[in-house]
Amino acid sequence: MMHPHTELRFINESIGYGVFATRFIPKGTITWILDELDQKFDEFYFISLDPLLRERLLKYCYRDELGQYILCWDIARYVNHSFHSNCMATPYKFELAVRDIYPGEELTDDYGYFNLDKPFYCFPEPGTDRTRVMPDDILHYYREWDQKAADAMQSFNWVQQPLKHLLERKYIDKVHAIALGQEKMDSILACYFDRTAQFKAVS
Template identity: 75%
Template sequence: MMHPHTELRFIDESIGYGVFATQLIPKGTITWILDELDQKFDEAYVMSLDLLLRDRLLKYCFRDEHGQYILCWDIARYVNHSFNSTLIATPYNFELAATDIFPGDEITDDYGYFNLDKPFHCLPEPNTTRTTVMPDDMLHYYAEWDHKASEAMRHFNSVKQPLRHLIDPAHSEKVNAIAVGKEAIDSILTCYYHTPDQLKAVKAAS
C-alpha cells in the first residue's frame, strides 16, 4: 500500500505514468508497505500463463527473497525507477522515504533491489555512472543501500506513520528496537533471491 499522500500522474508518452507526493512526506516515513491485498505468484504459475498475460504481469511485479512474484494491488505498481531514488527498501516488507519528499516530487525506487529476472536499461541520470539495472545489483550495492536505510530509520519515530499499523507482526519488535537505537538494521542482502542455478553453484563451490 502506498502512503495516502500520493497520487498517480501521467508523465509523458515515453515514461507513461508515475507516482507523486501530494503533501510533504518526511524522511523516515513508511511510504510503501506490503499488505494482504498484494498478490503473490509462484514462478511455475507465472511461466504457465499465456505469453501476453505473463508479459503484462511481469511488467508490474517484483520478486521477494523466496522467488515469489509480488503484484501490488494499488498505484505502487507504477512507481518508476531512479538511481537517485526517493525511497529505500528495508528487509521488513516496507520502504522508507530516503529524503524529505515534497509535494510534486516523484516517488521512485532503485529497481536494483527488486530481484529482476533480466537487465533493465535506463535513461541517463545525473550523479551516477549506472545505466542498467542488473539482476545481481543487490550483491554490489547492498552496503550503500543498508546505509541509506539506516539513516532513514533514525527518523522513524519522529515522523507521522499512517502505515505503521500494517507492519508484519513478525517484524514489529525488531523494527521498534531499530527505531529506538537498540538494534542495527538487517542488511538488504537478506532480501536477495538466489536462483536455483545460483544455489547449485554455491553448493558446488563449498
Template identity: 55%
Template structure:
C-alpha cells in the same frame, strides 16, 4: 500499500505514469508496505499463462523471498526506477523515504535492489553514471542502500506513520528496536543470501 498522500500522474512520454506525492512525505516515513491485499502468484501458475498475461505479470510484479510473483493491488505498482531514488527497501517488507519528498515529486526506487534476472538500460540521470540495472547490483550497492535505510530509520519515530499498523507482527518489535537505536538494521543483502560475508568473499 502506497502512502495515502500519493496519486498516479502522467510523468512524460518516455516514462509514462508514476507515483507522485500530493503532500510533504518526511524522511523516515514508510512510503510503501506489503499487505494482504497484494496478489501473490506461484511461478508454475505464471508459467502456465498465455504470453499476453505473462508480460503484464512480469512488468508489474516483483519476486518475494519465496520466489512468488507479487503484484501490488494499488498504484504502488507504477512506482518508477531511479539510480538516485528517494525511497529505499528494508528487510521488513516496507520502504522508507530516504529524504523529504516534496508535493508534486515522484516517488522512486532503485530496481537493482530487486535482484532482477534480466538487465536493462535506463534513461540517463544527472548526478550518476549508472545507466543499466544489472542482475548483481545488490552485491555491489547494498552498503550504500543499507546506509540510506539506517539514516532514514533515525527519523522513524519522529514522523507520522500512517502505514505503521500494517507492519507484520513478526517484525514490529525489531522495527521499533532498530528505530530506537537499540538494535542494528539487518542488511538488505540478507534477502538474497543467508550469509552476506560469504557473498563478499566470492
C-alpha cells in the same frame, strides 16, 4: 499499500505514469508496505501463463527473497526507477523515504533491489554512470543502500507513520528496537533472491 499522500500522474509518452507526493513526506516515513491485498505468484504459475500475460505481469511485479512474484494491487506498481531513488526497500516488507519528499515530487525506487529477471535499461541520469539495472545489483550496492535505510530509520519515531499499523506482527518488535537504536538494522541482502540456490535445490 502506498502512502495515502500520493497519487498517480501521467508524466509523458516515454515514461508513462508515476507516483507523486501530494503532501510533504519526511525522511524516515514508510512510503509503501506489503499488505494482504497484494498478490503473490510462484514461478510455476508464472511460467504456465500465456506469454502475453506473463509479459504484462513481469512489467508490474517484483520478486521477493523466495522468488515469488509480487503484484501490488494499488498505484505502488507505477513507482518508477531512479538511480537516485528517494525510497528504499527494507527486509521488513516496507519501504522508507530516505530523504524528505516534497509535494509534487515523484516517489522513486532503484529497481536494483527488486530481483529483476532480466536487465532493465534506463534513461541517462546525471551523477551516475549506471545505465541499466541488473538482476544482481543488490550484491554490488547493498552497503550503500543499507546505510541510507539505517540513516532514515533514525527519524522513524519522529514522523507520522500512517502505514505503521500494517507492519507484519513478526517485524514489530524488531522495527521498534531499530528505531530506538537498540538493535542494528538487517541488511537489504535479506531481500535477495538467490537463483543459484534455487537451481541447486531443483537439480
